[in-house]
Amino acid sequence: MKPGPGRNPAVPAAAGEKGRNGMKTVSYMTCQSRMERQFDRFGRQMPARTESPEAFWAWKKEAGTKLYELLGLERMERCPLESQVTEVCEAEPGIRRERVVIQTEPDVWMPVYVLIPEQAEAKRRAGGRPSCVIAPAGHGSGGKISTAGDQSSAAAALGIRRYHCDYGLQLARKGLVALCPDSRGFGERREPAVQGDRPEQVLASSCRQLAHMAEPLGMTVAGMFVWDLMRLIDYIEERDQWNLEDIGCVGFSGGGMQTLFLTALDGRVARACVSGYLYGYKDALLKLNDNCSCNYVPGLWRYLDMGDIGAMIAPRPLVIQSCVEDPLNGARGMENVREPMEVIRGAYACLGAEDRLCHHICPGGHQWHPEGADLFAAASGEPPYAGWAPEVVKKA
Numbered sequence: 001m002k003p004g005p006g007r008n009p010a011v012p013a014a015a016g017e018k019g020r021n022g023m024k025t026v027s028y029m030t031c032q033s034r035m036e037r038q039f040d041r042f043g044r045q046m047p048a049r050t051e052s053p054e055a056f057w058a059w060k061k062e063a064g065t066k067l068y069e070l071l072g073l074e075r076m077e078r079c080p081l082e083s084q085v086t087e088v089c090e091a092e093p094g095i096r097r098e099r100v101v102i103q104t105e106p107d108v109w110m111p112v113y114v115l116i117p118e119q120a121e122a123k124r125r126a127g128g129r130p131s132c133v134i135a136p137a138g139h140g141s142g143g144k145i146s147t148a149g150d151q152s153s154a155a156a157a158l159g160i161r162r163y164h165c166d167y168g169l170q171l172a173r174k175g176l177v178a179l180c181p182d183s184r185g186f187g188e189r190r191e192p193a194v195q196g197d198r199p200e201q202v203l204a205s206s207c208r209q210l211a212h213m214a215e216p217l218g219m220t221v222a223g224m225f226v227w228d229l230m231r232l233i234d235y236i237e238e239r240d241q242w243n244l245e246d247i248g249c250v251g252f253s254g255g256g257m258q259t260l261f262l263t264a265l266d267g268r269v270a271r272a273c274v275s276g277y278l279y280g281y282k283d284a285l286l287k288l289n290d291n292c293s294c295n296y297v298p299g300l301w302r303y304l305d306m307g308d309i310g311a312m313i314a315p316r317p318l319v320i321q322s323c324v325e326d327p328l329n330g331a332r333g334m335e336n337v338r339e340p341m342e343v344i345r346g347a348y349a350c351l352g353a354e355d356r357l358c359h360h361i362c363p364g365g366h367q368w369h370p371e372g373a374d375l376f377a378a379a380s381g382e383p384p385y386a387g388w389a390p391e392v393v394k395k396a
């Protein structure tokens with residue numbers, strides 16, 4: 001029996017086959033279709049405007065202000081960084097690794113592995129300024145240990161094997177200084193609920209616990225991630241050893257989310273690569289509603305879809321990397337990737353910067369493909385970039 005008007009839906013519709021508890025539920029009355037209609041009705045009230053550069057810049061200012069507010073960034077508090085280098089070792093021959101700790105808010109500390117390749121040091125000794133790149137980690141990989149390629153931990157080795165996500169190390173091997181932070185709730189910054197040294201604990205993150213504390217206070221986990229990365233850029237400026245005109249950001253999965261938001265909001269990021277995190281919200285986060293809580297920024301969908309946030313990065317060089325069988329794209333697969341890509345492409349076209357946007361399409365499921373590091377590194381020259389086309393497709 002289907003629920004009908006006038007019938008109390010709290011009363012079971014049909015007894016059906018009785019289970020051990022005396023009742024078997026044969027049908028469910030979910031909110032799914034209602035929420036999808038609400039998304040269509042109220043969502044994306046501030047879409048990217050790309051009809052002219054003037055319209056784009058006016059929209060970007062308005063959308064940036066709204067995004068800053070929705071992320072709760074107005075509630076974050078500046079403080080002295082009080083940076084300290086707490087250990088120095090060799091990550092691998094030719095790459096020094098520092099563990100740096102900075103204070104991002106009062107009494108909130110962020111450890112960062114800074115990978116400094118010998119060629120970057122040589123450039124600096126010769127009076128030059130090497131480029132640097134921030135590499136935030138995604139979920140399930142243990143934070144900075146995976147992005148910095150620290151395989152001394154069995155858990156990180158597992159994360160790297162699963163996602164190939166040691167992209168901080170991959171970029172350092174290309175001569176870039178790579179800063180690999182532990183985001184809030186990851187690695188050394190896990191809240192008590194997921195602390196511990198068993199591999200599954202090391203790879204876990206405490207986004208849910210952070211969200212429960214932050215959201216009722218008008219703050220968000222995504223906003224805290226972004227704030228901490230903005231403070232990491234403050235640290236780069238304070239340290240003043242690398243090229244402040246060429247600060248990059250590269251992230252996969254949840255690290256891609258951080259890269260997307262940071263680059264949209266902070267003009268100090270000169271170029272970016274977002275991998276495994278570009279799709280329309282309705283399919284990828286409303287219908288797939290069991291993703292990590294850090295993805296769900298209260299109020300966000302009413303104003304912006306993910307393509308609009310990506311559009312805010314124009315005209316800076318941007319690589320988007322997508323895997324065709326990534327289940328996080330949603331049931332419509334690459335269709336749900338191409339739609340927001342069209343929005344981003346519209347912004348780049350409007351600013352005459354189509355040659356600064358590259359969509360790298362890869363086979364297989366949710367993982368980082370190291371060619372993303374090549375494409376990102378290629379963007380350091382003047383466009384058109386070597387090996388860079390509007391769409392680069394990797395063969396299976």
Ligand SMILES: [Zn+2]
Pocket residue numbers: 139205207208254292293294295
């Ligand atoms: Zn999360």
